[in-house]
Amino acid sequence: MPANGNPIPAEALREKPLETAPGRQPGIDSAASALAHFKRTLRRGPALAAVLLLAVVVGVAFCAPLLGTTDPIAINPALRLKLPSHEHWLGTDAYGRDVYSRVMYGSRISLIVGLGAALMGVAVGLLIGVIAGYIRLADAVLMRVMDGLMAIPGILLAIALVSLSGASLFTVLVAITIPEIPRVVRLVRGVILSVRSEPYVEAAISLGTRVPTLLLRHMVPNTVPPLVVQGTYIFASAILTEAILSFLGAGLPPENSSWGNIMAEGRMYFQLRPGLILYPGILLSLTVLSVNVLGDALRDALDPRLARRL
Amino acid sequence: MDLWSHSKRSSARGLVVFAALLAVLLMSAPGRAETITAVMHSGLRVLDPIITTAHIVRNHGYMIYDTLLGTDAEGKIQPQMAEKWAVSPDGKTYTFTLRSGLKWHDGPPVKAEDCIASIKRFCEQDKMGQVLMTMVADVKAVNDRTFQVILKEPTEVILTALSKPSGLAAFIMPKRVAETPSTTPIKEYIGSGPFKFVTAEFKPGIKAVYEKNKDYVPRSEPASGSAGGKVVHVDRVEWVTMPDHMTTINALLAGEIDYTEWVQFDLLPMVEGKKDIQVRVIEKQGFQTMYRFNHLYPPFNNKLIRQAAMYAVRQEDVLKALVGNPKYYKTCGAVFGCGTPFESSAGADMVVPSNPEKAMELLKQAKYDGTPVVVLHATDVSTIASNPVVITAALRKVGFTVDLQSMDWMTLVGRRASMEPPAKGGWNLFSTNWLINEIMDPLRAATVSANGKRAWFGWPEVKQIEDLKMKFARTSNPAEQKKLAEEVQKVVIEEGVMVPLGQFYVPSAYRSSLTGVLDSPVPYFWNVKKSGK
């Protein structure tokens, strides 16, 4: 809570809880110390483990064909639901496909979904948020639109999009990303709003700085720390949402295997072949966990207050 | 007596009186209603069994409505609401007389005019009924309990239409309800059947409640199929919708529900062998799984390419993926089902085993140019989700280019009806299942309809089949019918009008406290007794 004592508009307050206080120090000093602090954090404990784990997952995604896998979509109904064996290290699924291969290749789609949703969500949210934060007129309209968007259930959007343009990786990505955008917009807008009233911004305006420079050089950089953090959370949430969409029958087509739809397909066999859910589930959970831990570490590092404290 | 007195003695006396009152209350409390809680294969939302062919609505119909005629466990037609029927010597006039004691749930007796109105409404929507109507000269009530149907030519279709439990069943409703146009859902749920519908407790998609119709007069014969005496031994039946299959089985094991209509095949190990659970196939005729080509557009407008596809797909693979457990499926190349009067194995070697070499040869012969095959795939309905995946793999193996498009069932239903080219929202191939009872003869099977643009989805144009169907309708000689049906089978397979993928049977499971569960194509809740626990 800023100490300057002015009454705070409610909307600006609502920005804060979403993961971090907006950074306000434009100086280089703080950035360097923040980075140093971040490097320190990375070198020990949970953040290190998280980064290592993520590196492993990314490695698996890239090297899937080299890891002893077979064709993940080759069906063989005669060999369905078999237990782990020499040929099938993690057994087979309901179509006789090799679970190990599917899980390995599944890392690719899951990572693409996570990264794609995070990047798209942050990019679009930044754009809209800056406009809303900077242009008063646009603000009222855009924020009401965002409010409305938050009320539309993701499943409706997902099914509508999938029906209109066919089930594909891209449509599912868009369907997962759209519900995340309003929160990013609120975040960015909150930062822009509070930074606008800072003395150095007023100074820059009076000096005649043109709008694009003003935005890009002075205002947007302040959004980067919370955006990075929010991005990691969108990454994690997107992977989980994809699993839920597959659970409801509106997810990726079964030909692209992701951890989410492997779990969804296998959910009926939970008490007979728990592996079908547990193997991808454990990988999914660990990945999501690592991303969350990393996000926490980033936030701690990039929050200038904490940097000051330590 | 002042129960709140502070003195110990008064408190003690107060307690005794209180206990005595409680005992009296408990002893005179009415016994709890005997209720069967059942999970059916789908949630109940639509309540008009004439406007829709959805099975769950037909099952609901059998609870609260009654039919003029029924089909017993051997497949023979028996009177139900009708006391008897009489046929004139020339075979063209059928006279039906109603039993005495038949009453609507709201009191008035069932009359002939109710039957006539109901039959009319049924015939507008039902395939066999539509054929029947073309053969009917007149229908008239003779008196309150008797009516006549006068035909243009002798046919037994009238008896079959009024007694069959599938496709649509000819439920009898009050005249005012039956006069609702057949494309508008009815709004009142009054029948004359063994159960009454508790409309106040109906929650679409969640719960449907039926209570015993105490004024129902069952026939004296034992219950058999949809015929015989429908005696109800419980007070209430509640149908509960449970979206998760595993939760359903767990609930059955824990005694939270008594009955589940369909057990997912892969979950059978959880219920088989358990002393307090019975696992049984009640619907002994089974289901047919099949697929249809779109005859309007390439590549399947070419007969050789259709045949190539038929040679490519192996029934055993399809059935293994769909059912898994061999106890519950069998390969079957019969268009009208195996174990039925019109079973035939003509053309079976094209559809049952797979012959990839022959398929590839046919593709070469037809000069297949790689036009993609759009296969429709519904991901949200478990019973039809696996076929497209297996078919796609089989087609690709022999050289087809396949575009497997996944969507939800509603989207599929919309796309299936589209006559546009596949690239513009149409399709080339879709798969679905049918109850054997619904496709077991050439007249009732929508799957063999081949009258071009007015046919069932796929729109094949094979006049020969339609001619054979009319011939079939006109004869009542079983040997003649069998010959005609065999002809239809041959042409259907040769032309690829539809492709049978095999037959499967779905087990039901219920707690051992339920006895008297009948074998039938429709789950019936009369005759069922529920004992202690």
Place this chain on the structure above:
Amino acid sequence: MLAYIARRLLATVPVMGMVAAIVFAILRLTPGDPAAIIAGDAATPAQLELIRRHMGLDQPIHVQFLLWLGQLVRGDLGLSLISNVPVMGMIADRIGPSLALGLSTIVFTVIIAIPLGVIAAWRRGTLVDRAVMAFSVFGFSVPVFVTGYLLIFFFAIGLGWFPVQGYKPLAGGFWPFYQRLILPTLALSTIYVALIARITRTSILDVMDEDYIRTARAKGVKESTVFMRHALRNAAVPIATIVGIGMAMLISGVVVTESVFNIPGLGRLVVEAVLARDYPVIQGLILLFSLIYILINLAVDILYTVFDPRIRY
């Protein structure tokens, strides 16, 4: 203040109107034919057309929209296309279970998460802090249906402590009502505990830096009082925000939990209606959700004034 509330309430009308228009458009443009789900597999195109006409689906989109708006203005949400029962009635049937599950989850979550966040902030930087944060985040990383199945397997089937599934209304007795909510509440809470614990911790840490905290300590106020009286009070604002968002999400978005535990709530209704293209039900539900969301936001904003007297409207 009252003027502010009035202004906010008035502003809900255009928002809901816009949401209604967007959803209407999405629905009508999405392929899928509710007439087909009624008529079944063997219906002919002619039969489907007749049913569609009866449902009013053959008219141009803007006409349908205006008809629906007209109904809405009279307070009538229309009839379900599929089952012909009033949409209002369907919603009324299912809002009870959703509210019950939502409230139960929020209460349980808050009781667990806020102390966790406080402890983590108190012992900031230590193993306790990291352990608490990691533990809460773990719950957030598992898809809720997996948590649900695990809970059913261990507690309902294995130990037999709770029923496997189902919902009984409060009218039938408190224990039958609540025992069926315990497992689904636990499953959902694992997600929200993480969110709220993290927010609590962050907000408290933000506050701990302020000058007035240093003053309080200098004054000799006990650390625990510093925490409770000053830090927590100021952290209440963001916590309230998240709780509000969580509540709104819980009412509308828990279809997976409702499916696994067989709770007849609004989440399932939305999905079933969407998959069946039951337009009036979907439209009615979206309006309801946006209304709930707006009202909860308003309530939270008003709550801010209780926590922070500097905030005035």
